[in-house]
Amino acid sequence: MLNYLWFFLAALFEIAGCYAFWMWLRLGKSAWWVLPGLLSLSLFALLLTRVEAAYAGRAYAAYGGVYIVASLFWLAAVERARPLATDWLGAALCLLGAGIILFGPRLASH
Secondary structure, eight states, X not given: OHHHHHHHHHHHHHHHHHHHHHHHHTTOOOGGGHHHHHHHHHHXXXXXXXXXXXXXXXXXXXXXXXXXXHHHHHHHHTSOOOOOHHHHHHXXXXXXXXXXXXXXXXXXXX
């Protein structure tokens, strides 16, 4: 259950870090936006290492679904743009996939 907290916090810091660069490079804000962006991206990487998983790649793959959902919440809360029903449908499918990756049975490899 703690994995969900790490995934959520990692997503928040990754999106915030990337958004800082977006503000600088796409919206013409000050280059000073890069500093909190770099700090935020560093925290993202640190938090993602807290996930309990045998393999980093599987943790990152499962995290992808959480990141997509968090991005839509960011879109609504920070950018004040309403996600479409198809956005939420796609996000739900991604979460389903993430759950399969994270909780699916592990077959022995030959």
